[in-house]
Amino acid sequence: MALPVGPTTLPMQRPPPPPFAPPTCGVCGEVRCADLACRHVAAQQPKMEPFAWRNFVAFQGRLIRERRARDRGRKENQRRIEALEAEESAALLERYRRDHPELPAEQVRVVDLPSGLSQLAPLPPERIARFRRRLELLIARAQRYADADAVPPDQHHRARARSLQGEALLAQQPALKSACEQLCGACRGACCTEGGDHAYLSTAILRRELDRAPHLTAEQLRDRYLAQLPAASIVGSCLFQSATGCALPREQRADLCNAYFCEPLAALQRAGAAALPQQLLVVQRANHQWNRFDTDARNAVVRVAPLALAPPPAATPPVAPGERVQSPPLGTS
Ligand code: SF4
Ligand code: SF4
Ligand SMILES: [Zn+2]
Structure with missing residues (x-):
């Protein structure tokens, strides 16, 4: 077959796409960063002079990286402790089972x-005083609402x-x-x-107490809690x-x-x-x-x-409609 003579036109070739480079965070330098702290820092850029921004972002980026390193260390430590304790407990259980073959x-x-x-x-007294002040504040807030909802x-x-x-x-x-x-x-x-x-008391729980006993004054509700100390x-x-x-x-x-x-x-x-x-x-x-x-x-x-394990307590008699049930404290917590 005869070869074509004269200039040939090659089909247009597109340059190959650059290798995929995932975005790098301009604050912490990590790839695909979704950290809210970085976003918050980045949001400051338009409000700052370039020189101040460079120093700011370098400093904040370092703080964020240090915080992450601490978190990673903590998690690693947690995993190590959990694994160690699980192994120790398993060995104790194994020994107990060996000593009690009847079970x-x-x-x-x-x-x-x-x-x-x-x-x-x-x-x-200073702990009681701190609790009392907080209680009074929460009760005052609770009184601003019609009910707990x-x-x-x-x-x-x-x-x-x-x-x-x-x-x-x-x-x-x-x-x-x-x-x-x-x-x-x-x-x-x-x-x-x-x-x-x-x-852990909150406005909601004190409002609920007031809903349950609307006749109580703020002082009476406060004293009801203080009396339990x-x-x-x-x-x-x-x-x-x-x-x-x-x-x-x-x-x-x-x-x-x-x-x-x-x-x-x-x-x-x-x-x-x-x-x-x-x-x-x-x-x-x-x-x-x-x-x-x-x-x-x-x-x-x-x-x-x-x-x-103790057998469960005997079933309690049915509660009449409208009667209030006092649940007993659950253990020590
Ligand atoms: S008192 Fe608290 S920590 Fe202790 S067993 Fe009960 S729930 Fe767990
Ligand atoms: S359950 Fe524990 S934390 Fe809650 S009030 Fe009682 S002692 Fe305090
Ligand atoms: Zn980041």
């Missing part, structure tokens, strides 16, 4: 619990829904409720240590945490208190009463619920004790 293996399960603080002391939603509203859900679940499964009460009793309120001088409280914990647990009746507590269960208890609740074994092996460690991952120091096992 079918599936009838004993380990539950890891933190430890509440234990030193008791009379409540210092009118209080703007916040995290307490979500806790209210969770608390009602939890109560309904435990009411249907008395064995589970009883197990949770026994475990909270053994733990002594390790989740109450951050209750400080506020006990224990004579001696656990040092370093919520001011309502007494030697026998929370001194505040359940219905006067914050929704956050009533809704909260630590993960081991939440796991029992997710599994349901039908999955409860005959015994729980309670492995209790030294730290409370909020300082478990704070240090590299070993969170030592301070107590290993079998807990035979």
Whole structure:
């Protein structure tokens, strides 16, 4: 075949696309950054002179990178501690099962619990005064609303829904409720240590108290709470945490208190009463619920004790319509 003669026209060729380069954050330098902090910094650029902007973005970028490194370190530490504790608890369970061959293996399960603080002391007057001031402020705010439904939603509203859900679940499964009460009793309120001088009370809960008893004056409602303060409280914990647990009746507590269960208890609740074994092996460690991952120091096992699950209390007689039910305090939390 004869070759074509003369100039040939080559088809137009497009330049190859550049290799895909995902966007890099101009603040922290990371690829595909979705950090709100970076966006907030970037939003300042149009308001600043270029020189000031360069210094600002360099400084803020460094802070953001340092914060991320700290977060990563914390998470790594948390994973390491969790893995170590899980291994330790599994070994303790294994030993317990070997020592008790009469118990079918599936009838004993380990539950890891933190430890509440234990030193008791009379409540210092300045703590009471701080609580009283906060209470007065919350009551004054609560009085501005017609009823609890009118209080703007916040995290307490979500806790209210969770608390009602939890109560309904435990009411249907008395064995589970009883197990949770026994475990909270053994733990002594390790989740109450951050209750400080506020006990997580909110405008919504005080408004609800006023809705329940509209005849109460602000002073009477305040005094109703102050009267519940224990004579001696656990040092370093919520001011309502007494030697026998929370001194505040359940219905006067914050929704956050009533809704909260630590993960081991939440796991029992997710599994349901039908999955409860005959015994729980309670492995209790030294730290409370909020300082478990704070240090590299070993969170030592301070107590290993079998807990035979008590049979649920006898069924209560039916409640007449309109009658108020006082729910008992749930363990120490
Ligand atoms: S819910 Fe609180 S009091 Fe109950 S076991 Fe967990 S940390 Fe302890
Ligand atoms: S449950 Fe009681 S002791 Fe615990 S934080 Fe709430 S009010 Fe305080
Ligand atoms: Zn960024």
